[in-house]
Amino acid sequence: MLKKYQSLVNEAIPITDYMQWSIEQLTTQQISTITRLEPNINIHGTVYAGSIYAAAMATGWTVLKYWCDNHHYETQLVAAEASIKYLSPVAANFSCHSNIDITAPQYIKLVDRLHIQQSCGYLLDVEVHCNSKVCAILNIQYVFQC
Amino acid sequence: MLKKYQSLVNEAIPITDYMQWSIEQLTTQQISTITRLEPNINIHGTVYAGSIYAAAMATGWTVLKYWCDNHHYETQLVAAEASIKYLSPVAANFSCHSNIDITAPQYIKLVDRLHIQQSCGYLLDVEVHCNSKVCAILNIQYVFQC
Secondary structure, eight states: OHHHHHHHHHHHSTHHHHTTEEEEEEOSSEEEEEEOSGGGBOTTSSBOHHHHHHHHHHHHHHHHHHHHHHHTOOOEEEEEEEEEEEOSOOOSOEEEEEEOOTTSHHHHHHHHHHHTTOOEEEEEEEEEEETTEEEEEEEEEEEEEO | OHHHHHHHHHHHSTHHHHTTEEEEEEOSSEEEEEEOSGGGBOTTSSBOHHHHHHHHHHHHHHHHHHHHHHHTOOOEEEEEEEEEEEOSOOOSOEEEEEEOOTTSHHHHHHHHHHHTTOOEEEEEEEEEEETTEEEEEEEEEEEEEO
16 A cells, blocks of 8 residues: 555655655554655755655655545645745655644544545645754645535 | 756756746746646646746745845745645646736835744735636745745
8 A cells, every 4th residue: 555655656756756755554543654865965965855845745645645535536636835844954864744633623524525525725734854853844734625 | 047046056956947936027026937738737738726826936935035045145945835726727827927026014124024034924926827827826925034
């Protein structure tokens, strides 16, 4: 299943292949990915801030896509807006982590809306870790378009 | 000079080469860049949201780097946080545009601080255009570290 979703993301967003972004763990509620430093390096020897964002956004997209597929929702997933905080430089391969909180009011609203094939927004957080430290936090407002 | 800064950015942030990001116009106060659809495409046939962000961020970094170099400031330019709004899908090659407003209070503060070699924040906007339409707006909080 990991291989299937790895291929799916690399085909859906080919730059993830160049970035050496890969899925480590994926369930319908959580995801962890690893991205390699080398293709994403900048002049400071750390990961380019734009690559951190792109890797985290691909991570968020993947867990929501997998969740959709598992629940057989016919919907298109697009990003409406996002904000990111860079807390610490990323000087090595880094991981991205995200969870879907199924107890949150926005989750219950999402399920209700998708059941009646109505579009709905969903705010997802993705944490970027490197060397046991949280280095960035991305908040993405996705829209499930029906 | 464009060629020099094109090479400088491609070396500083190698993923800009893969993305086919290139400088069209660069002065100490403004920049325009073009990024090609093909390496940044997603499953919808439009530009991946992460690539839009990465291209816009490289654009902002470049105009501030050029401004710094021209003013001979010894400083390191890093992104502290950013937010982006996606207004419309980007279905072709796209351009990024940014201006440094030299009449703004934050510009006057920046110059004052850098003259005494003190670190300072600076908020820059980058607009993403495609087919004569504004498709995204990125706000980046940079820090000039002394």
